[in-house]
Amino acid sequence: MVDQDHIAQYTKIMLPVDEARHTPSGALAPASVEEIQRILAVCNKYKAPVWTISTGRNFGYGSAAPATRGQMVLDLKRMNRIIEVDADLGYALVEPGVTYKQLYDYIHERNLPLWLSMPLPSAIAGPVGNTLDRGVGYTPYGEHFLFSCGMEVVMANGDILRTGMGGIPNSNTWQVFKWGYGHYLDGIFTQSNYGVVTRLGFWLMPKPPVYKPFGVQFDAEADIEKVMEAVRPLRIANIIPSAVWVSHACGTSRW
Numbered sequence: 001m002v003d004q005d006h007i008a009q010y011t012k013i014m015l016p017v018d019e020a021r022h023t024p025s026g027a028l029a030p031a032s033v034e035e036i037q038r039i040l041a042v043c044n045k046y047k048a049p050v051w052t053i054s055t056g057r058n059f060g061y062g063s064a065a066p067a068t069r070g071q072m073v074l075d076l077k078r079m080n081r082i083i084e085v086d087a088d089l090g091y092a093l094v095e096p097g098v099t100y101k102q103l104y105d106y107i108h109e110r111n112l113p114l115w116l117s118m119p120l121p122s123a124i125a126g127p128v129g130n131t132l133d134r135g136v137g138y139t140p141y142g143e144h145f146l147f148s149c150g151m152e153v154v155m156a157n158g159d160i161l162r163t164g165m166g167g168i169p170n171s172n173t174w175q176v177f178k179w180g181y182g183h184y185l186d187g188i189f190t191q192s193n194y195g196v197v198t199r200l201g202f203w204l205m206p207k208p209p210v211y212k213p214f215g216v217q218f219d220a221e222a223d224i225e226k227v228m229e230a231v232r233p234l235r236i237a238n239i240i241p242s243a244v245w246v247s248h249a250c251g252t253s254r255w
C-alpha cells in the first residue's frame, strides 16, 4: 500500500509535532512468517528501513506511524491467531494481531478461570505490541514484559529465533520456563528494531474469587508527597500487589 488513502491510517500520530516527520513510505500487511521473510529480503536488498506494529494502537507515542519519515510500516494485524491458552498452567501464546478483546472473548466463551491484565486502551490494543513497548496493566500481573514467556522472532536476515525453551527441539515448556539455557535474549526485542516478533507467550493470572478496587480522593494537590509516602511502603511490601494510579481531576495521571 502506497496510496494516500491507505497510508492515512499510519499517519495519525496524535502528537504535537508535524505529522510529515512520521509519514511512512508505504505499508505492508503480511499474513504469515513466510511473507515477513520475503518482505525483509526485499527491504534488505533496497535498504528500506522497516517499522513493525502489531495492533498499531500506540496512542500517545505515535500510534501506528513510524518513528522517522520514510520507513516502511510492517503491519501484523492480519496475523491474529490465538495459538494456545492453557488454563492449568496459566499461559497464552498469540500472534501479534490478537487484541485484548479477542483474548477476553476467547477466555469467556470457554469459561476459563483466567484473568487478563490490560492497558487502558485495552479492547483494540493487543498484548504483543503492548508488551514489546514495555506497557503496563492494573493487576498483579501488570508488568507485562515481566510476565511474558517465550518469543518467536524473525531476524533481519530471515532467520527464525525462538527464545527460552522454544530453542529446544520438542520442548513442551516454552511458555512455562523463561530462562532456557544460556543467554537471555527477550529484552533486546522490546522497544527496539532488532527483529519482528511473530509469537509471544505470557502468563495469565488465575481468576480471583473477588475483585475489589478502591480509590482515595484528596483535595489538596500539595498533599501528593504525603500520599506517596503512605502508599510506597504498601506497594514495595506487595500489600498492594497491583499498580497504583494517581490521577488529577483534570485528567493528567501517572502510575
Ligand SMILES: Cc1cc2nc3c(=O)[nH]c(=O)nc-3n(C[C@H](O)[C@H](O)[C@H](O)COP(=O)(O)OP(=O)(O)OC[C@H]3O[C@@H](n4cnc5c(N)ncnc54)[C@H](O)[C@@H]3O)c2cc1C
Residues within 6 Å of the ligand: 052, 053, 054, 055, 056, 057, 058, 059, 060, 063, 064, 076, 096, 118, 119, 120, 121, 124, 125, 126, 127, 128, 129, 130, 132, 133, 134, 135, 136, 137, 189, 191, 192, 195, 196, 197, 198
Ligand atoms: C489515554 C491513554 C491511556 C493509555 N494507557 C496505557 C496503559 O494503561 N498502559 C500502557 O501500557 N499503555 C497505555 N497507553 C499507551 C498505548 O495506547 C498502549 O501501550 C497500547 O497497548 C499500545 O498499542 P498496541 O498494543 O497496539 O501496540 P503497537 O502499536 O502494535 O506496538 C507498540 C510498539 O511496539 C513495537 N512493536 C510492536 N509490535 C512489534 C513486533 N511484532 N515486533 C517488534 N516490535 C514491535 C513497535 O515499536 C511499536 O511502535 C495509553 C494511551 C492513551 C492515549
